Every structure is written in structure tokens, then in C-alpha cells.
Amino acid sequence: MKTTTKISWKTATALVIANMIGTGVFTSLGYQLLDVQSTISIILLWLIGGALALFGAFSYAQLGTHFKESGGDYIFLSRVFHPVLGYLTSWVSLIVGFSAPVAIAAIAMTQYLAPFGIQESNALAVGIIVLIGIMHSFSIKQSERFQNATTVLKVIFVLVLIGLGLAYSTNIPTNAIAFQRSWQQELTTPGFAVSLIYVTYAYVGWNAAAYIVEEIQDVRKNLPKVLITGALFVTVIYVLLQLVFLKHASFTQLEGKVEVATIAFSNLFGVSGSRWVSFFIAIQLVATISGYIWIGSRVTHAMAKEHSLWKVMRPLNSLGIPVRTVWAHVFISIALTLTGTFEQILLYTGFVLQLMSTLAVASVLFVKNSSGFRSPGYPYVQYLFIGFSLWILAYTLYDRPTESLIGLGIIAAGLVTYFFSRSEIEDEK
Helix, strand or coil: CCCCCCECHHHHHHHHHHHHCCCHHHHCHHHHCCCCCCHHHHHHHHHHHHHHHHHHHHHHHHHHHHHCCCCCHHHHHHHHCCHHHHHHHHHHHHHHHCCHHHHHHHHHHHHHCHHHCCCCCHHHHHHHHHHHHHHCCCCHHHHHHHHHHHHHHHHHHHHHHHHHHHHCCCCCCCCCCCCCCCCCCHHHCHHHHHHHHHHHHHHCCCCHHHHHHHHECCHHHHHHHHHHHHHHHHHHHHHHHHHHHHHCCCHHHHCCCCCHHHHHHHHHHHHHHHHHHHHHHHHHHHHHHHHHHHHHHHHHHHHHCCEHHHHHHCCCCCCCCCHHHHHHHHHHHHHHHHHCCHHHHHHHHHHHHHHHHHHHHHHHHHCCCCCCCCCCCCCHHHHHHHHHHHHHHHHHHHHCHHHHHHHHHHHHHHHHHHCCCCEHHHHHC
């Protein structure tokens, strides 16, 4: 997709950060504490997630600067392996990869606005998704301004939250900080591996800028800087946030709960203070929804250009925006919002995204004479990423077979549609 306007590295970094910092970091700790109680184990979970994001960032920077085409996984897998794999990753992106995070964020927004008397409402969630879809339907310049403004608000809020949490003493008799608990045994349990699914879901978005390389200025120089900076910044933020939540709440309060941030800050500032924390958690999710709609539409457009079944979504508006794919993601996100539960969507989405990103990272190993950025630690960081991912996927399939099979079923459905969609790449060969 050729565009006349390109975004700066700062906007691209904002897009990565906005895609990464969403619902997962504010909600997943409660699920992790059901199986993992040592604070060292919790920190390790988030550091491992950050390392995987960084290793993935190295790989996507190499792939993106080599191919220089928007579309991310679709381009990498189609060009390196076979169009069917590219098609499947784009299908997954359309159905869950970029649509499910939008649905999850919209559902979470309504939950976090509940303290203000706003009932959890599907209509409100749908309205938010539609409004943000409108913001991305005109020009890259408008998308850039909206994304930058909402991401700045997100980052300021998170930094203030961390600062307050670290500066103030806890107001509860016994908090969930437990450095003294044995952590070595927890590392080998299925629960630790499944907890990594929640963590890796929270890190989803580390590769966001690689999906829009044709829209980034001086991509050879800027893409590696954007992906690596985003991954490192968010890793530090995530570890500090978990320590804040553990510091200001007890195990009993947090275990199995979604609203961990609200619980922690209720203990710190009381009900009235926590209401405003909930409000700003909801508001910062606007940037997350925005980023996923922007990026997801470009992945689907890359597929539409090369597969006849989706050719109806090829047209661009006068300013180079694939408006039809923007609204395809809006409508699918709405459908997921109306039909799914928070935890189930999170788990099957995390499973299939981990599988597809593993294939994309593996594709780096088959790119000969790379003409762009060279991944540090190549090929060992790729082996580490693939190894950890396979471990997470195997344990998740064992421990959460229903959600894992839903994810695999989505991929199988995509395979069926592939055979109805003529690949124009293959026809040209």
C-alpha cells in the first residue's frame, strides 16, 4: 500500500506502546496468583515476557527492513514459506488477532467505568469501537494525531500510577509481596506456563510497527529503533506495575480477580480515589483500541491484495486509507464483544497469536542475504523465542484444552476459506 504521507518514528513508537499497554497488564495478575504466589516468580514471568518481546522485536525488525512491505506476518510467511501460511496468519489477525484485543478492551472499558454509575453495557462498548473506527477512516495524518494524543495520555497515567504506588506505604496488614516463598518449584508447574500465556498476551503489540512499514519514514533506520525501544520501555513499566499491585493488596483480594488495579488503589486511596484510577484505566484503553484497528486493517488489506476471495476490500480512499478493512475489523470486534467472555477470549487469542508469531520468528532463519537490519544474537535469540513459545503452547494445550482447541479451530476454518480464495501469488509463479 503506497501512501503519500508517512509517520515519524515517534508516532510509530507510540503505536507500539499503545498496542502493548492495554488490558492485560491491569487484569492478568489475579489469574497468575491462582498458580504462582512467589513475587520472584511473578517478576520472572514479566521479565520472560519482556525478553520474548525483545527477541521478537529483533526478528521483526530484520524481516520488516528486508521485505519493506506492509502486512507483517502475512508478508513474512507468504514470502518465506508458502502463501497458505501467510493467509492463515492474516485470517487469524482478522478474526481474533487484532479484533479480539479490541473487544476485550471495549468490554474492560465498560467494567472500569462501573464505579461512575455506568452499567456494563454492550451498547457502550459497541459505540466506542464505532467512534474509533470513524477516526481511522479518513487520513494517516488524522490517525497519527489521534494515536499520539491518546498514547501520551496513556503513558502519563501509567507513570503517575507507578509513582504513587511506589511512593506511598501500604495501608493493609499483610500484602501479597512474598519474596520469602519458594519460587524454584513454581517454575516447572503447568500453572507457570499457563501464566505465561496471560503475560505474553499482555505483551502483544511489540511487533505493531512491522505491520505498517510502508507508512514509516526511513524504515531501515527507524523500524529497529521503534520496536526495540517499545519492548524495553513496556517491560520496565510492566514489572513496576505488578510490584505496585502486590504491594497494595493481599493474596485473598487479588486471586482470580480481573480488576486488580482497582483493588490495589482502593486500599491505597479509598473508594473515591480508586474510582478515578478506574476511570483513567478505561480512558487509556482508547489508545489500545485505536492501535489495533489501525494495524489490523493493514494486515487484512495486504491479504486482500493477493487473494481473490477478499478483493472487495482492496480499494483505498483518496488519501490511501483501506477504509473497508478498517470497518471489517470494527464489525468483527463488535461481534466478539457481543458473544464472548473476557477470560475465554483472552486465552484462545493468546494461544493462536503465540503460535503465529512463533512461525514468523522462525521465518527469519530461512531468509538468506538479509538486506536490512541484522538481529543481534542471530540465530540464538530466535531459537530461545521458538523454544519458550513451544513450551508455553504445549502446556496451554494440556492445561486449557478447550480454549486451545477453539484457537486451532479458528485456524482450521481459515484453511477452508483459503481453498475458496485463489492465491494470486501462486498464479504468478
